[in-house]
Amino acid sequence: MSDSTPLFLGLDASTQALKASLLDADLNVLSELEVRFDRDLPHYKTTGGVSEPTASDDAGTVVAPVMLYVESLDMLADRMRAASWPLSRIHAVSAAGQQHASVYFSRAAPKIFTTLSTDKTLTEQVEMAFSRKVVPNWQDSSTVEACKAFEAAVGGAAELAKVTGSKAHTRFTGPQIYKFRTQEPEAYKDTERIGLVSSFITTMLCVGSGGDEATVIKGIDESDACGMNLLDMRAASSIPSTESRGNLEPGWNQTLLALASGESEDPSLGGAAELERKLGVIYRDAGSSVGTVGSWWTQRYAFHPDCQIFPGTGDNPATFLAFSLAERQAIISLGTSDTVMVATHQYVPDPDFHAFFHPARLPSSGDAFFNMLVYKSGSLAREWVRDQYCAADWERFNADVEKFKLDGGDKRTGFYWLRPEIIPSGASGVHRYTKAGGDWEKTGEFSDSGMNASAILETQFLNYRYRSSSIVAGPSSSVVDTNTLPLESIYAVGGASSNSTITQTMADVFGCDIVKPVQPADDGKGWSPANYNFCSVGAAYKAVWGWSRAQGGEVQEFDDFVHATKSKQAKKAGLGEGGEVEGGVQVICRPREGRTKVYTEVIGEWKQLEERAQNEK
Template sequence: MIEETRKKTFLGFDFSTQRLKAVVIGEDYIVKQEADVEFDNDLPEFRTFGGVVRGECGEVTAPPLLWVKALDMVLDKLIVAGVDFATIEALSGAAQQHGSVWWAKGSESKLGNLSPDEFLHTQLATGFVTNSPVWMDSSTSADCRALEEAVGGPEELANITGSRAYERFTGPQIRKMFRTKPRAYQAAERISLISSFACSLFLGRYAPIDLSDGSGMNLLDIHTKKWCEKALKACGDETLENKLGTPVPTSTILGNISPYFVQRYGFKSDCKVVAFTGDNCSALAGLRLRSGWVGLSLGTSDTLLLGLSAPAAPPAGHVLVGPTAEAPYMALLCFANGSLTRQNHRDRLVGASWDAFSELLRATVRGNMGYMGIYYDTAEIVPRAGPGQWVQEGSGRRAERPAKQFEARALLEGQALARRAHAEDMHFALDSSSRLIATGGASVNKELLQIFADVFNTPVYVLEQHANAALLGAAIRAAEVWSSEAGVKLSGSEPTLTPVATPYPDSEKIYTPMLTRYRQMIENIPKLQ
C-alpha cells in the first residue's frame, strides 16, 4: 500500500432540505472528494418539490425513507469518486434543523441486524410511522401558544429553552402529533431529530439527540442541559422523555460504525461515529467561530451565528448550546430578507447586473447623506413584521423619491445595521478581537462585505476551504473530536482565513448614530402577531 492511501481522512454529511451532500477531507482539512444527491431530480418517486411535500393548512413534511435511499446513492457516488473508506478514521454529519423522525416499534432491532447484501432503504421500508414534519411547517400556531402558556409565557419559555415557541420547532410539532394523531404518537418507539436519525443509520442503533440541535426544540433547558419537565408535560405524555432519550454533548463519540458499513463498503471496524447536529450548529463549527466572532451567512435569508460565553434570554432569534468548547453557547438570528430581497431591488434599480449595482454604490458615500432604508419584500422574522418599504432622509422625514444610488446604499446599510442592532440585543459585544466570517452566495460581493465591515467596525474574513460551512463543519467536527480523543494533532486544525474588508477609521462615528435611528424606525413598523 502506498503512503498516500494510509493517510487519515474524515467524512462529513449534510442532510439538507433539498439534497444530501457528502465530503471527505484529509488531515490538512483540504477537501479530497465530494458527492451529492438532489432529492427532486434523483429520487422522483418520492414526489417532492424542493425536497418536501406540502399539505393543507401549512403542513410541510418529507418521507424519511427519501433520506435513507439518498444515503444509499451518495455512498455509491463516493465510491465512483475514488473514496477509500478504509482510510476514514471518523465521520459526523449535519441536518436541517427542527425536523422530527418517528421510528416504528422494532426499528432499532432492524438497525442492528442489517444485511450487507441489501440496500438500507429496502431494509428500513417499514421503519417509520409517519412522514417527518420539517422546518418549513407552519401548522402548529395553537400548539405554540399552549406550550408558552404551560411554562409561564413566551419570555419564560425563551429564558428556559433559548427561544419563544416557533411553529417549526419540534416541541410544538410533537404536541400537535400527540393531539391530532394519537395512534402515531403511541406507535413511535423513538422520536429523533433528523440529525440523530441520520446518525442512527451509521451507528446501528438509536443515536441520542445532541445538546446543540436539541436546544432548537423548545424542550431542552439550556442551563441544566436536561429536558424541561414542564415543556415535556405540555407536549406529550409520561412516555415522551423515553421516546426522546437522554441528550449528549455534541462532541461525543457515540461508538464505532455499524458492521453493515464495514462489510458493504469496507469502512474500518473502529471508524468512530461522532454525534450529528443541526446545520446551523455545524456551520458554527465549520467557520471555527470563537467567542466574540460573528458568522455571517449571506443566502436567500441572512443568518448571524454568534459564539457566546453564557446564555441570555433572547428578545428575538435563538440561543442554543454551542457545538464546540470554544463557544459554549451560540446565538442564531435569521433574517428572512436577505439575498433574494437584494436581488429584487437590484433588478428594479439597474436590471440583472451586480456590476451596475456596484456602480451605484460607488456613487455614494458611507452614511449615505443621511438616507436610511428598511426593505421587507417578505414577512420578516427579526423583527417580526409584515412586508413593506420605509425610507427616510437624514432629517427623519419620509424620502418620497430618493435617487437610485441612495436607494442602493440605503438597502445594504439598512440590512447591515439590522444585523448589528439585533446582535447587540443578544448581549453580543464587539471588541478589538472580533471579526466577521462571511459565507454563502453573496459573500463574493466585495462592496457588500465592505459595508458590513464598516457598520460592525470589524474586519471581514472568508473561509478558504469550502463555501458550505455546515458540510465542512461536519467533517471538521469528526476530525477534531477524533484528534482530541486520539491525542493526535492534525495539520489543518488552524483555520485558513482570508481578509476581504477592513473598516475605515471613522466607521464607528458614522454608524453609531445610524444604529439609534434604525431602532427608532423599527419601533414604528407594524409588527406581526
C-alpha cells in the same frame, strides 16, 4: 498522503441535498460529493427538497418523505464507492442535519435496524421502521396553535426563551411533536423513538445485523436539542425548586414535555415520562463516540469495522464549527436567507433570536454558547431591489450602493420586509424614511430610485450590528450600547459574499475586518479560498477532534485543536502567514476611513425607525 493515513467523513443532510466531505487528519478537504434530492431522486416529486402540499394538509404544512432521506443515503454510498473514495480508511464520521425537523421511529425499528441484509439497499428494508412517513421541514408553519400553548405554559415568549433559548417557533420540534400527537395519536403511540435529522443519520450509520436493539437508535446532540423548545438550557442553579427537568443535566423541561405529550388530555399516551423515553439520551460530549459503523456499511461498502461514529448535530451548529469562532467574531451567511452566528460565553436568551450550546465543548470546560439570528429578507430582498431599481444587474446595484451611501448630509433609510420577518418579529411591507434637517418623514419612493440599493444594505447590516451588540453585551444589560463596535471580525459566507461591494459595506457598518477561510492551494504554491461545504466540513472537524481524543493524546478544546491542526497544515505545506493571511484566514475587506462613524451616529435613530416601520400598516 500514504495509502494508510486515516481519513474522516462529514455529512450534511440539509433541505435540498445530502452532501459529504472527505478530510485527512490535517483537516485538508480532499473531496466532496452530493445527492440533490429534486434532481437525483425525482420519483419523490419534491421541489426544493419538500413535497407539494396535499388537500388534507393544514395551512403552512411543509414536509418531505422520510424515505427520500433513506434513499439519498443509499445513493451517496454508491457515489462514494463509484468515485473510489477509500472507505476502508475512514476512521470516524459525524453528520449534520437540517435543524428542528423530526423523524419518528416505529416500534419495529430496533429489530429492523439490527437484522438488515447486506445484499439489499436500506430503501428496500427499512420502510416499516418509521411510524410517520413524512418529516416536517424547518419551513413548516402549521403549528401556530401549539406555539401559543408552549408560550402560555411557561408565562410568555420571553419566559420560554429564558427556559429553552428561543421563543416558540412553528418549525421547532416541540410544537411539531404536539401537532403530531394531537392529529395522529395512534401513530404517536406506535412511535418507539423520536429523533432529529442529525440523530436519524447517525442512527442509520450504525445499522446492520447483530447489533444491540436497545442502543441502535441514537440520542440527540445537546446543541441540536436547543432547536426544539423542549430542552431546559438554564443553569441548574437558576431553576426554581418547584420546576423539574428530569434526570439529565441539562435535561428536558418537564412542563413542556407534559404539554407536548398531552399528559392532561390523554393519559394513555404516557405523558411526559413516555415522551422523555422516546427522545432518549442527550449527548453532552460531541467528541465522544456513540458506537462504531454498522455491519451493513462494513460488509456492503467496506467501511473499516473500527470506524467511530460521533453524535450528529444541526446544520447551523456544524457550520459554526467550521470556523472555530473566538469571542466577538461572527459568521454572517448571505444565502437565500441571511444568518448571523456569534460565539459567547454567556447564556443570552432573547425572544428575537436563538441561543444554542456550543456544539463541541469538553464536559469539563466552562459555559460556551452561540447565538443565531435568522432573517427571511436576505438575498431575496436584495434581488427584489436589484430587479425593481437597478435594471436587474448587480453591477448597477453596486454602483448605486457607492453613489448613495449615507454620509454626513441628508439621511434616508428603508425597510424591505417582503415576507413577514423573523427579526423584528412579524414586520412586513416596504417602508422608506428621509430626513433633511428636521424630523424623519415617511416617503413613498426616494427622490432617486438608486437610493434603494444603499438603503437595503445599510438597513440589513445596521440590524445585524444592533443585535450583535445586544448579544455581546450579555443578558444583564438592558440598554444596548451602540457606540461600542460589537465585533472584531466577521466571516462572510454564502452566495452574496462574492460581491465585494456588499462585503465592503458590511465592513464599514460594523467597523471590523471581513474575512474568509483559506487553505493550502493544490499546487502547494500559496493559499486558495476554501470554497467547500462548510457544514459537512464542520461535522468532519468534530469527527477528527473526537477520534484524536480517543487516540490518547492531549485532550484539547475543540477550537484549540482546530487552530493547532491548521497551523500544522500550513507548516507542512511550507506556507508562512502574514500579509492578508493569518491563522488560515484571509482579510477581504477592511472598514474605510471615516465610514463607520457615519453608521455609529445613525444607528440609534435607525432603531427607532425600525420600531416605527414595524408598527406601520
